[in-house]
Amino acid sequence: MKQCSFRKKLIVFLTVAGLALSVRPEASSAETKPRTDCVRRLLHELSRAHLEPGMAEQEGFRAGLRTAERPLSEFQPEQRIRVTRRNSRGEAVRGKIRVLVDHPTADIHIIADFNDWGKKLTAADRLRPIPDTPYYEGDVRTLKHGMQYRLLVNGQEVFDPTSSTITTPQLFKKLTGREEDHLNSVFWDSERPGGYRFKAPSISLRDAPIVSAQLDLWGLPAKWPFRGRNGPATIGDTYRFIAESGIIDWLKHEGQYNSVRFNPFGPSIDGPGWRFHYLVINQYGVNSKFGTPDEFRQMIDAFHRAGIAVQADIVAAHVPTSGNWGIRSVTGTGALGWRKADGSTLYGAEQTEWGTVYFDFANPFVRRHLIEGVLTMLKEYNLDSLRLDHLDGIIRRKGGREFLRQLTGEIRKYKPEVVIEAEVFHHYPGLSHASDLGGLGIDFTTQAEYTLFIRNNLVRPITEIDTGELHTALHAPFNHGEFHKVFALTNQDEASLKYAPGMGAYPHDLTQNLGHEMSIRKIQSFGGLSMFSGSYYVDTPPVRLLQKGNFDDQPAVEWGARTQDDVIRNSRFFKTLSTYFKTEPAFAPQYLRRSIENHVDHQNKVVSLQRFDPQSGKHVYALVNLGDRQLLDYGFGVDRSANCKLVLDNHDQEFGGAARLRKALSQKASLTSDAQGMHGKAASLTLPIVEPYSFIVLELDP
Known part of the structure; x- marks a missing residue:
């Protein structure tokens, strides 16, 4: 009995220590990480006797036992520009560029200012095939930070799908002082003197309950008061404004969020709404519409200093075939401008229902291209978590399962603490099974049955509420061997799209027929139900602020409502509930x-x-x-x-x-x-x- 008592006390101590290390910003530093990993591994081993049957084979459990095989800093992608020479001041002056071509007789040159955009080509600007590979490589004879460039492939100008970013009028103005519309690839030298260096380590939420805020990059800061104005002075100052304005303090202290999830960060088709952000044209960079890559790093660093993890929404299922107008058009210049020797498109051809094209997952080099894009984002921007968009579309394609298995395996090799979430609405064998046991290695997946329950019942009167749907939703994950699910009261899809009665608006708008006070109580009861049903909960600040409207037409958070009495009380409820949820060991994902x-x-x-x-x-x-x-x-x-x-x-x-x-x-x-x-x-x-x-x-x- 004494041994059992000691063991129990030891496990209690380690549980509390593990949760504390998960939420403290310094928990992932080089100094404390070995101790953190040791505590987690020991806690996992000691807790095995208490696991639900099947939990020990789940990725969400086993990933916590792993340590990195190689430092992420050592990762180098096959493609991209790499610096080969710096001057005495540490500035890049020469480099090599490598691209995926899979066309043995292609004629390829790099074009930029240094050769008058192809009007003064020399042999030094030619890329040549690397024997026995589908790659071409060449010199960049006048490399410099901020260099804009394109590639000339068999006479057709295309942009580099692995560049640091793509030009926007906002970035043009920051680089040149002029606003121009040209769509060019950009080399951004993150290692240059004066480049932004991360000051805070990444955040690990491994084994911790997660409270995540669904955010829109423009909507989050647009109406936040700072320095005598609401929002950033220009849209190109968005990243820096979020970092400096104090808005992150609200998310941390009043929202009690420990994770944030934005729409995709990657360069995308131009457009005013959040849907355009899912038309990603480059999987290796960030969208310069909202600021520079350095300012993006500054924003990520600010979240990390607050102890908040940042999730990247990865669009690796499909790529747009067209978009933009005039000199910014991606038709023929984007990823689908790259063609094999037989004239077929290199990256994919199968059409999606949205007019985009699925990536060719059966091609191992396309799979590698996508995997290296994810690893590049993790390395260069210190990201903590990933959401894989439209996993249903990936897994149903030839080579899709192999891609997912390779992707999760590579991530675990370099950064095993990354939380991998997938948007998926059907059940597939092995989806949440650990990658080292032959599964696909996804930590958390969409709780589709619960999403359906919210859609159908949030607005129903008591006589029509179907608690049978709730019963099905609470048991479905275990019935399908997928224990770890994301439970959302709402997100950008639910607050925008109108597929069901409980969709197409923020919850306070959907329930306003009950009267103001009863609407608030119903949001709280359904919100609490969503949070306590799992270990990963999602809502959005408009839920806390009782905002009306929808995510399409009113993406800007109405921060001015913070001083209203009813909003103060509602925010206090969610703050109190989130604090309890995050710090109570009973909600740890291994105890589902x-x-x-x-x-x-x-x-x-x-x-x-x-x-x-x-x-x-x-x-x-x-x-x-x-x-x-x-x-x-x-x-x-x-x-x-x-x-x-x-x-x-x-x-x-x-x-x-x-x-x-x-x-x-x-x-x-x-x-x-x-x-x-x-x-x-x-x-x-x-x-x-x-x-x-x-x-x-x-x-x-x-």
């Missing part, structure tokens, strides 16, 4: 269990959730009233008879409620579960009052 659903009351539309910390023995219960009826003396089953503590009720006074439950409980000597069982449980707990749209958190003593 089938028994999360504690009971479902189909008649009253009430559900209770159970989370359990096997190390301390603490049970956390959430009682969620999804309906508009007040319930008196409501009982539900719990695992054992013990003293219980009310942690949080969204009807508490600090959240704008009358606190009837808390006041009623204050009249009792204690809140104790009864030995009389209910709902198939050994004991039961009765609450004197459950308000409409309640979200109540209770702790059962160990």
Whole structure:
């Protein structure tokens, strides 16, 4: 017994230490990382006895056991410009350029200012095939930071799909002082003297509960007050404004987010809305519309100093065939401008439903091109997490599974702590199975059944709410062997697209027919349900700020609402809930269990959730009233008879409620579960009052 007691205490200590190291900005520094890895590995080994069957084979569990095989700093892509000579001041002056061609007789030159954009070509500007490979390589005889260039392939000008960025009018002005529309590749020398150097380490959320904010690069800062104005002076100052304006402090302290997820960072087709950001034309760079690559690094660094992880949305499924107008057109100049000897397109040909083209995953060199793009983004921009867009489209293509397996394997080789999420709406064998056990190695996937539940039920009256859909959603991940899921109250798709009644607007807009106060309570109950159903939760600041409208027409966050009393109380609820969720070990992803659903009351539309910390023995219960009826003396089953503590009720006074439950409980000597069982449980707990749209958190003593 003494040995068991010591073991239990040791595991409790390591659990707390592991969570603390996961959320502290300094946890990934060179000095503390070995200790962090040691704690995590030991914690994993000691916790195996408490795992849900099948958990030990999940990528989300096994990745925490790994250490990097090679430093990410040593990674070098096959393609791109690399510096071969610097002057005495450390500035790049010469280089080599290598590109994927797969055309043994192609005539290829680099064109730039140094040869009057091809009018004064020399033999030194020619790229030549590398024997026994599909690559061409040549010299860049006058290389300098900020150099714009293109490639001339068999007389056709194309841009380099692996360049640091692509020119925009905003970048042109920063580089030359002029606003021009030319679409050129850009060499950005991140190692030059004066280039931005990261000051904070990346953030690891491995084994930690995640609260993530869905953000739009322009919408986040557009109305944030700073230095006498709202938003950045120009759209080209966006990255720097986010870094310097204090908006990250709000996300950290008031939002209690520990992760942020933007729309894709890569250079994309021009356009005003978020959808255009998914038409990515370069997988190796960042969009210069919002600032320079150095300013992007500054923004990432600012998030890391705040202890917030940054996720990159990776569009590796498809590429646009056309877009933009005039001299910025990508028709014939983008990735599909590259052709093989037989005239077929190098990167892909199969059309998607959006008019783009799927990458040719059956081509191992195209797969390598995409993998190296992801590794380049991780290396150059210190990113912490990845979301793979449209995984359904990847996995159904020939070579798609091999691409995913190679991609996750390479990421684990260099940076195993990266959290890999996939947008996917169907179940596939081995999707979340560990990559070192032959699976595809995805940590978290979209909880499609839960997304469907929100779409169908958020706006329904109590008589039409289908709690059977919720039951299916809570059990589906385990039934399909995919334990780790992303539960979102809303995101950019749900707040924009109108496929179902509970879509196409922000939640406060969708539920306003209930009246202002009841709409707030319903958002809180569904938000709490979403958060406590898994270990990875997503919403967006407009949820906290009770914003109306939709993500298409009103992407700008209405920061001016922060001072309104109802917004203050709603934000305080989500802040309190997020803080508890992030710091309570019971919500750690390795402790996910089938028994999360504690009971479902189909008649009253009430559900209770159970989370359990096997190390301390603490049970956390959430009682969620999804309906508009007040319930008196409501009982539900719990695992054992013990003293219980009310942690949080969204009807508490600090959240704008009358606190009837808390006041009623204050009249009792204690809140104790009864030995009389209910709902198939050994004991039961009765609450004197459950308000409409309640979200109540209770702790059962160990």
